[in-house]
Amino acid sequence: MKGIIKKFLLTASMVAGISAITSNAASAFTLFGSDYLLYESDGTNTFVNQSADLNSILIGNKINPGGNVELAASSEQVGFDFSQATSLIGEIGGKIITLSSLTATDWFGAGNTTTVYGADNFANRWFNSVLAAYNFDSLVSQIPMLNLLSPTSIKGTLFNSFLNSGGFQRASDPNISYVNHVGNEIAIGLAGHFNLDNQISSFFQANGLGAYTAFLPQNVQLSEVVKVNYNGESALLSSLSATESGQFELGDGISHNGNYEIKLAGAASTSVPEPASIFGLMVVGGIFATRRKQQTA
Template sequence: MLQTIKRIAIGASMVAGVSALATAPASAASLTNATIGGSAASDYLVYGVSGSQTVEIPNTPANVQAVLDGNAASPTGNVELRASTEKGTFTGIDFLKNTTLTGNIAGKSLTLSSLTATDWFGASLNTTYGANNLANKWFNEFITKAGYGVFVGTGVATSYFNAFLGMGGFQASSDPNISYVNQNDDTGLISIGLAGHNDLKAAYASNPKYAAFASFLPSGFQASEVVKYTYEGKTDYLYSFNATNSGLVNTDGFSHNGNYEVSFQGVKVPEPSTMLGLMAVGGLFATSKRKSQKTA
């Protein structure tokens, strides 16, 4: 009887220990084995950090992995997918190709991608305002955040949409700069940092290509680029209209100073220490049961 009580007490102690492990502060898993691919696999840039500036560094696998190891409080650079989207040589044919970043996070494969014309406008490439596609959904949110929600679905919004389309605004919003990918071990939530402009109006105003549209935006307006993700058989798009100051800025004075964190629910994977604890408790009670049966 005394031995049985001792075994129960030890088991309870181990369960308490496992419970403590389970309620410990959450740690985060990061993306590993990062590789670049897609139909435009060579069209990317890697930015490292020098002081408080982001600077272009060589496109090597080691550099791609290294700049993704930060977080919202301390980004360590970024990888820009489909970097040529804003160049004058970028054509409609180019807009049908993508650049991807694929890696493993908590044992699961995750692919992040730049956007193509098909992603925005559908297989029929319908560029009409009012069409049922991502371009219209995103643009209506864009102008609503800018304070023009009252015009959604009207001729005024049509003119805004056509102006944005004509200046290459969708292409410019298709080349996400991935600064980090982390997963919360407790909740399974996967967070992705998108390095962008802390003030999109100021950035647009500095570029003759977009300057006319800048007057349409309020001061300090924030909007991230869009990233496409594929995870566990699901594909979707992520973007944000709220940034935090990244503490960094590119040498152009306007880029990478805003951090837009987007997220989606990933598969929660138990921590190894918790699994080992549960296995130990299971083994203890199995042994206790066998001994009790022998005694009986």
Template sequence: MKKFLIAASTAVGMSAIATAPGFAYTITGEKDAWLYDNNYGSCGANSTCLTNDMSRLDAILGGNSSAPGGNVELFATSEGVTLANFQNSGRTSIEGTVAGKSLTLSSLTYSDWFDTGSGVTTQYGANNLANKWFNDFYKAAGLETTLGLAAREMAYAAYLGDNVKGFQRTSDPNISYVTTSGSDLLIGLAGHYDAKAFYSSMLGPFGSLIKNGFQVSEVVKVNYGGVEDFLYSFSATETNLLEVGDGKSHSGNYEVALKGVVPPAASVPEPSVVFGLIGLGGLLAAKRKQQQAE
């Protein structure tokens, strides 16, 4: 697995191969972001700590699935936003370059969730991301088996309500890392390894019926070289980390992916090959000079 957190270009010179300086990630948009560091300063190896030190942004995003480390929470104040105010909320993004293509990772907006392509509606059953995601969530939580489809509309209404702020709270992904594997772009999302307790409080009377060991990530909007998608997961691995503030968050790593989008790395000759070509060029030039003199 090869990391491309720092984009670079290569050039072959007459006597050396040079690598361009790295590209730094930046926070753009509303800049409503919180940075959580790991094993840095007063934060131990098994903890994540709120730091908000922007100079640590690239380092925080430098992990992988085996060691996700810290994370950056986008739209960090989402839990206090009512549905009415959500309509006017902007997005917060991380921007960078991976393998020569621009990458933008963003929090979600009201229109991301509720736009049908012909209008915006919070109605249950509409053809939008909110209903698609909630159907996936409902099934993954075991509620489809326990309650049946008839109760799904009531559960959706509970999740939508301002007493829960469910969609707002699912709009604030915690980005742990970006890596590539072959042609796949991989993104780590920090969350709860066992999310039942967290989501039980968000579904009213239905919450207690969520299956044990339920896992779910927040949603991230990804645009990589013009390829755009909303990514989320219902499968996590343990991080062996806990956020010091609540002692619960960041225990699970949810890896999501855009498949087949990363271009192959530029082919750069080994130094010995370069010098060999230079030597061959010199011999050919000498041969031509000799022929011209005869």
């Protein structure tokens, strides 16, 4: 299958693992891949414990997100393999659900050759959607000197800096706190930063973009991206709205203080109509996604 959303291929061992899952409770999840971190929570802090029970970690909710599992945990390290995904597989509502980290192919397409700004790929659609959500063009137009440049030119500069500094890798390692079936919806919690202002300012300064800090919006919220395959559909999902989790990651004192909840229609619900474009980008309720109906072989 071409494009950024590809059918998730299961090896024989994974099929065997799923068979075991479906015979257990809906909360039974299994990890595939070795690049992950398990974070437990004591209600105040999250902390790494690779011996923790995965399914105990994933029993949180929006009010008490608890711990989380970070997929593709080495995404910020030198030598990270951007061609491989780490996945969390379980059963919800009688259907298999797969949550995965993103690969370069998900962002840029097969071959990973379309990394330029303006290309027709998820990386560009996601990046532009974030800027649009925070009224980028309007902010730029109000700043002397910068308003002499075209918004497209400035966006291209920011995109290239984000790309070259490993930004897409860092956006590809979701921290999954919970996966719950509530009524006719599936709620997925992603641990992240409640406010990204300091992180964004540091990024601008570190990449020689200090002149651009003048138009930075305040109280920026943005989750990492997670790939979800459920009930015959695949989507790349991210959220622009967080609630406070009431806790911090013990190691750095700043991470995991925000909870981004993404909701999907459950298996028993009426299917959401297909977007006009086969890879339509949607912004609905603070969540944007690229969605495609799963094709049969």
